[in-house]
Amino acid sequence: MNRRLPMAAPGFMTLSCLFLFLAASVLIADKAACGRDALSISVGGLWDLSGDHRREGQAAYIAAKKAVECLNSQDGIDGRPLELVVADTRGEPGSLLLEAGKLVEQKKVVALLGPTSEALIPVLRNYAEAHNVPMMLTSGDDPLLPFKKNESVFWTFSISPGLGPAIKALFMEFARVGLEPVAPLVADNVKGRRASLWLQGYGPESHLRILPFQEFDPHDTDVVSQ
CATH class of the missing domain: 3.40.50.2300 (Response regulator)
Incomplete structure (x- = not known):
């Protein structure tokens, strides 16, 4: 569906x-x-x-x-x-x-x-x-x-609410419509690792099943393998 x-x-x-x-x-x-x-x-x-x-x-x-x-x-x-x-x-x-x-x-x-x-x-x-x-x-x-x-x-x-609150709001909406599991694909850099912390933290709080993280190089043009 x-x-x-x-x-x-x-x-x-x-x-x-x-x-x-x-x-x-x-x-x-x-x-x-x-x-x-x-x-x-x-x-x-x-x-x-x-x-x-x-x-x-x-x-x-x-x-x-x-x-x-x-x-x-x-x-x-x-x-x-x-x-x-x-x-x-x-x-x-x-x-x-x-x-x-x-x-x-x-x-x-x-x-x-x-x-x-x-x-x-x-x-x-x-x-x-x-x-x-x-x-x-x-x-x-x-x-x-x-x-x-x-x-x-x-x-x-x-005008940005910050990465943490944005991810929390997104996960709350995922939970509301029953959209799971979530498969995070994050950049292999400082910002990507910071995002992964928020993703890991808000997953259980929203009662969502979070799959293992997959990283990609920010300069990659193909992320099919991930």
Whole structure:
């Protein structure tokens, strides 16, 4: 019997976070939103719309666009419409920083969303913290910890619930629909081994039968043997 898991509404998580995040950002909008239209609140999106990660970038853009459209249909934030200003970062750190600077300095956005690739998170986090710009990460699942001791993260936020809670929610749904056994296929690296700990821990809690783990090299193009 084929079982279909219910799909979440497109952009739901982004929509929820935008609503909460921008409700706070509007407090600084009067000062920052002095660009093309002083009545609107401009938000910048930094995603790979071309290059190797263009599919993920385009998906993030569509989700954010739908979120903005939904909020604007409900009178925006405090009666002010939102405007999403997007730049193509092409998966390059240099392009990411260049476009971030343009959005903040020229387009006068009050907050930034992005990036597409988890590898670019440190670049964007550094920019946000150095320039005091609210930054909502739309990729990655690591906790927002300071890069150095005795430092704090003031300007960076994340829409990700973290790997542990995400796996727990997934296993709860598997248990609800009776989808088992679960055969984990994890990457042979630090992140994969960390994921395997969560998988092992939440299996018994969810009363799911977890099969032995199979590892693969992140650079493999064929995992048939696993």
